[in-house]
Amino acid sequence: MSAPPGPHARLAGGLLLWYGVLGGAVAWSVHALAAWSLSELACASGSERVAAVPLWEAVGLAVVIPGLAAVGSLLVAVLAWRRTTRARPAGGDSALGRSRMLAAVGIWSNLLFLTIIALGGVAVLVLPPCQR
């Protein structure tokens, strides 16, 4: 059962796979905390700027950068899914099965988190930053 993973399964373990599985979740957490605290702190201090950057741009960055990280994570998950599907041996090695499952979880969760980040982005476009 514990044969060493073949060359196809390079994505089957290791950090890259975990980026594909959890990247979107981490990116969204960073987005929510950064965007929220930026608008919260700037507005509370009565200015619409963060260190001379207008608040709109600053919050926008807190959307775009995590968004890109989540897209990257989605791509990695798709890649991992395709490799593990192709490399699936007849016997059903448990390591490959596990990686395939993680890749599938990664694909769906990245889509989910990407949607939330995108909705956050829409809010930045629509709402004036400090309106109550």
Added chain:
Amino acid sequence: MSTTSTPSAGVGREDLERLAAHWEERPSLRAWLSTVDHKKIGRRYLVTAGFFFVLAGLSALVMRTQLGRPESGLVAPQEYNQLFSMHGTAMVFLFATPMLFGFGNFLVPLMIGSRDMAFPRLNAFGYWVFLFAGLFMWASLPFGAAPNNGWFGYVPLSDEQNNPGLHMDVYALGLLFLGISTTSGAINFIVTALKLRAPGMSLNRVPLFVWAIVATAFMVVFALPALNADNAMLFLDRRFGTHFFDPSHGGNVLLWQHLFWIFGHPDVYIIVMPALGIVSAVLPAFTRRGVVGYVLVVLAIVSISIISFGVWVHHMFATGLPQLSFSFFSAASTIITIPSGVQIFAWLATMLLGRLVLRVPLLFVIGFIVTFVLGGFTGAMFAVTAFDQQTTDTYFVVAHFHYVLIGGAVFPMLAGVYYWLPKITGRMYHEGLARWAFWLFFTGMHVTFFPMHLYGLFGMPRRVYTYPNIAGWAGWNLVSTIGSYLLALGVLLTIVGVVHTLRRGRPAPPDPWGGDTLEWSTASPPEPYNFPVLPRVHSLHPTWDARTAESTGPGASADRVLSGGRRTLLTSELDARQERAVAMPESTLKPLALAGALLLGFTALLLAWYPVAVVAALAVAATLAVWLWPPRLPEQEEVGP
């Protein structure tokens, strides 16, 4: 569907005798107090949490009796405050979470094919702390010193100036004390599920219930520190004059709310998530197929547990933060319905595609789906901020969260109680009695809580001890009260049913339902060592899988019998590759002693006997030192990989 008794071809008589000798605990008071067996501890959790449920339920009955007619004088306002506060606090902290931990303790080692939890002594410790903390809090009620500021204890209403007396000290200390139990239990679940899974049970073969428990445990580990910090600061503010929450000295009142809801929103899922895991565990047996969309359900579990941390601000829409910052939380709050919906659809699809066997556990699952979905609808209504503003702090909210909590936790728990009763007690329950219990509970639940939507919309505020005779309020309140008695009758019948099972039930076969997870491959009730041969798992449905069954039959290898001492098998985290055997601890009184010393300490703090508190702290340190002192190890046996 049932198989004959397990002890299989894979082990010889001699091995079985050695296993029994190593794991047996002879009945005596000392053995009872010192056991570290996860099954006994799990059972105790279930019984104790059930007991606290009954106490909290009785508080609710008193409240409903008081509210049955307008201007009634059964209880005084101060008493009413304590009743609803203790009811909410106990239901959330002393019943829902520990009850699910009870299921987890009994089932996780059985489901993953292990002989116990990773840290059995920590497990025993967690139970004693839970028991003591629960008694600590309930004991305040007869003295009229129970918490009186709602289950979320908002500052400044809970500070020393506005709320003198012991009430909120009981709340803060009680929850801190209990937090020790919950945290240690959660860590134990995580390590157990990562390291003790049977060989071959890679992540894609882990039962959904275990996924749910592990996700919950992670949520506990991340969420509870916020609550603990809150309560520690509250106690310091009240007792020692610090100013964490006092704006006149540079403190911040909103701090309480932020920290409370950083814990509190995930806590809703901490309660509901394992219950949903029970649903996923019960369904396969009564639909004769695996839950549809395993990967999607795992995804839902994992993503809910992450998203639930990012939405706490939606409890604070009334605090005047900028619109933009609200919107980041609104997006996530609405999106969390997607993974919840995914699970519901997976279950409905399972029921549509399977062959339904309508036994009582399945009835409770159906009751759960109906009730929970209704609660979900009214929850979605709050996402409309205007509606939220209108209904905040009315009975509409009380109706909503009882639909979610009773629907999402109590129905699945009762499904689980009936489903696993044969495994836990070794006896079958009485089907007719159980059906009556279901229908009374289901009818009672809806008759009690549906009208609350109505008088909530008519403007009746929550947390009032009485109300004037206003048209539309009085009649519906009476209906609610009648419903609550029906519901109580349902609970009573369940208790009668459990006692009947213990006394009169037919002996249960190992697998009365044809379940798909490993606990059904053991005897009912399981032997103290769980599995004579630790199985090797080949699929997601091990008991439906001939190769897994063979692995404990003639195909058993000596390294999975491990009869030379209390031992179980360590495997790798992701793929469950066999690593080595590890020794498991014998029973011991140290967990009880440590929990007792902590109880003394918390009581002394509450009553301001500081010298006693210091003595208790020393006792805690001494017990810990004795506990952690490296034992003299017996000769290690060599075990192959």
